[in-house]
Amino acid sequence: MDRFDVIIVGGGLAGLTAALHLKKKHYNIAVFEKIQYPHHKVCGEYVSNEIVPYLDSLGVFLPKNTQISQILLSTENGKSIKAKLPLGGLGISRYALDYALYKQAIAMGVTIIQKNVNSICFKDDIFYIEDMDGKQYSSKFVVGAYGKRDALDKQLGRKFIQRKSPWLGVKAHYKLDSFPNDLVALHNFRGGYGGLSKTENGTVNFCYLVSYESFKKEKNVECFNQNVVAKNPFLKTFLKSSEMLFNKPLTIGQISFSNKNAVEQHVLMCGDTAGLIHPFCGNGMAMAVHSAKMAAELIHHYFSKAEYDRHQLEKEYELQWYSTFGKRIWIGSQLQTVLLNPSLSNIGMQLINYSPYLVRKLIKTTHGKPLNRV
Numbered sequence: 382m383d384r385f386d387v388i389i390v391g392g393g394l395a396g397l398t399a400a401l402h403l404k405k406k407h408y409n410i411a412v413f414e415k416i417q418y419p420h421h422k423v424c425g426e427y428v429s430n431e432i433v434p435y436l437d438s439l440g441v442f443l444p445k446n447t448q449i450s451q452i453l454l455s456t457e458n459g460k461s462i463k464a465k466l467p468l469g470g471l472g473i474s475r476y477a478l479d480y481a482l483y484k485q486a487i488a489m490g491v492t493i494i495q496k497n498v499n500s501i502c503f504k505d506d507i508f509y510i511e512d513m514d515g516k517q518y519s520s521k522f523v524v525g526a527y528g529k530r531d532a533l534d535k536q537l538g539r540k541f542i543q544r545k546s547p548w549l550g551v552k553a554h555y556k557l558d559s560f561p562n563d564l565v566a567l568h569n570f571r572g573g574y575g576g577l578s579k580t581e582n583g584t585v586n587f588c589y590l591v592s593y594e595s596f597k598k599e600k601n602v603e604c605f606n607q608n609v610v611a612k613n614p615f616l617k618t619f620l621k622s623s624e625m626l627f628n629k630p631l632t633i634g635q636i637s638f639s640n641k642n643a644v645e646q647h648v649l650m651c652g653d654t655a656g657l658i659h660p661f662c663g664n665g666m667a668m669a670v671h672s673a674k675m676a677a678e679l680i681h682h683y684f685s686k687a688e689y690d691r692h693q694l695e696k697e698y699e700l701q702w703y704s705t706f707g708k709r710i711w712i713g714s715q716l717q718t719v720l721l722n723p724s725l726s727n728i729g730m731q732l733i734n735y736s737p738y739l740v741r742k743l744i745k746t747t748h749g750k751p752l753n754r755v
Contacts, residue, residue: 388523395652400491405755406681413496426474426475428666431751441482449470522683548638576588576663591605655706672702675698
């Protein structure tokens with residue numbers, strides 16, 4: 382049986398960040414990721430500047446050529462407002478970002494296991510992991526960073542997995558040179574909304590969230606884009622002027638915004654595995670990195686302090702997670718409710734048209750301060 386200090390299940394943004402942080406503290410780390418690198422993911426691909434200095438300290442230097450400093454919001458009928466982002470961010474694809482984290486993890490000596498995890502078992506203060514081939518591994522801690530939804534959620538008995546979710550995510554990259562480098566645009570349409578922003582290589586990422594109720598009335602993504610998404614004049618112009626670079630859009634179903642526990646069966650949950658902020662807020666990637674940092678710091682504290690026990694660690698992680706992200710997630714939920722209600726979104730747009738400051742204020746409530754370096 383292979384033994385590690387910490388096993389991380391999921392090699393995305395949160396998982397690889399936690400691995401790099403802990404490896405920098407000289408622990409023996411393994412990361413399980415079933416999909417080969419690099420690969421695309423359904424994601425808004427906007428990184429808030431709050432996490433950039435921290436990633437620099439882990440040896441992950443993001444391309445700075447797509448600095449995003451402005452936001453454009455529009456309703457389904459085309460009513461819009463533009464404002465400056467208080468902190469700003471970078472446009473970078475998950476294809477490039479996760480791959481950069483992965484290469485740094487390999488360079489630092491993190492063990493990457495390209496297999497699916499079948500089960501996680503906690504017994505006598507030790508975790509036992511079984512992979513898809515039946516091989517077992519053990520560790521003192523397990524970090525869950527396997528994404529929004531996985532078979533492991535059922536195995537761990539997580540409550541949210543029992544409920545169906547009405548949300549679908551769709552994403553593709555497009556060629557449109559005229560799209561501004563410094564802009565992230567959020568456009569509403571019937572039953573959903575989509576974000577547009579440039580990535581590090583100049584392609585435009587178009588990622589949207591839609592309810593199944595709205596989507597099922599059309600035959601496929603192409604028909605939905607033509608008959609629903611394009612009702613928004615901004616998105617109509619974008620779809621007409623751009624060229625899709627993917628063979629077909631990526632999709633992910635059953636996106637759940639239900640409450641999740643930050644600790645489940647003694648597993649420390651990070652990123653979307655712990656809780657999902659509504660994409661409208663544009664802060665999911667920063668939250669994933671921040672939660673991974675919190676988990677890694679507490680694990681290091683456990684190993685460094687003989688009097689610090691697992692129960693204290695778990696309680697402290699739950700407290701930190703909810704005090705840091707709980708309000709952001711709640712506010713994001715309220716904002717999405719307004720956005721998806723045509724009457725409320727029109728009233729809201731009228732209010733913020735009188736005060737762009739209000740837009741910046743709302744953005745600040747769903748974002749944090751820059752993270753300290755390691």
